[in-house]
Amino acid sequence: MMLKLWKWYQKCLSVHPLKTQVISSGFLWGVGDIAAQSITHSTAKKRLRIAVSNIRDKDEDFKIDWKRVAITSMFGFGFVGPVGHFWYEGLDRFIRLKLQYQPKSARFVAAKVAMDGIIFGPLDLLVFFSYMGFSSGKSVSQVKEGLKRDFIPALVLEGGAWPILQVANFRYIPVRYQLLYVNLFCLLDSAFLSWIEQQKDAPWKQWFVSSLSLKEQEGQGGS
Numbered sequence: 001m002m003l004k005l006w007k008w009y010q011k012c013l014s015v016h017p018l019k020t021q022v023i024s025s026g027f028l029w030g031v032g033d034i035a036a037q038s039i040t041h042s043t044a045k046k047r048l049r050i051a052v053s054n055i056r057d058k059d060e061d062f063k064i065d066w067k068r069v070a071i072t073s074m075f076g077f078g079f080v081g082p083v084g085h086f087w088y089e090g091l092d093r094f095i096r097l098k099l100q101y102q103p104k105s106a107r108f109v110a111a112k113v114a115m116d117g118i119i120f121g122p123l124d125l126l127v128f129f130s131y132m133g134f135s136s137g138k139s140v141s142q143v144k145e146g147l148k149r150d151f152i153p154a155l156v157l158e159g160g161a162w163p164i165l166q167v168a169n170f171r172y173i174p175v176r177y178q179l180l181y182v183n184l185f186c187l188l189d190s191a192f193l194s195w196i197e198q199q200k201d202a203p204w205k206q207w208f209v210s211s212l213s214l215k216e217q218e219g220q221g222g223s
């Protein structure tokens with residue numbers, strides 16, 4: 001079954017590469033948001049049971065917010081799929097032809113990881129949180145506040161995982177399959193980002209923001 005599915009994907013990718021990447025991205029981001037909603041619901045229910053023992057309420061039943069799933073899935077369709085498709089192909093050409101690094105070499109992989117982390121990673125987070133904010137009906141000022149609350153924690157936490165994953169991606173995976181590799185991990189990443197966005201003003205996120213503000217104040221005081 002899995003072999004047939006893989007061969008079918010390869011055929012779709014060879015015939016319609018962009019369309020295949022767009023559809024798979026949208027699907028995986030939608031599934032990831034469902035996972036995030038489930039995690040958020042389970043966490044909230046555990047906290048509620050601790051606060052009120054032996055509680056049994058029909059409101060505890062998990063219900064998928066399909067509107068949010070559709071919104072998140074559209075981010076995969078409209079941004080991750082098309083932008084990721086051209087990004088990974090363009091990044092490979094730039095480093096091979098412009099920088100003239102030997103493919104698969106340490107410098108080649110390091111340059112890809114660095115550019116992906118400096119350019120695409122922050123852009124992906126910026127677009128995601130802005131898009132999710134505007135899609136939920138927030139004003140410009142509310143979206144800005146949401147970015148201040150969500151962007152830094154997500155960037156820091158993702159910065160510890162994605163570079164390691166991308167080293168393996170750029171070293172061993174052919175360019176045409178690199179977005180698929182990323183999309184598979186985006187199943188977890190989309191759940192993670194959706195979970196962060198749904199955490200609102202969680203104390204741990206406030207700690208990130210306050211720590212950053214404190215460092216900025218110390219830097220200004222030192223200068």
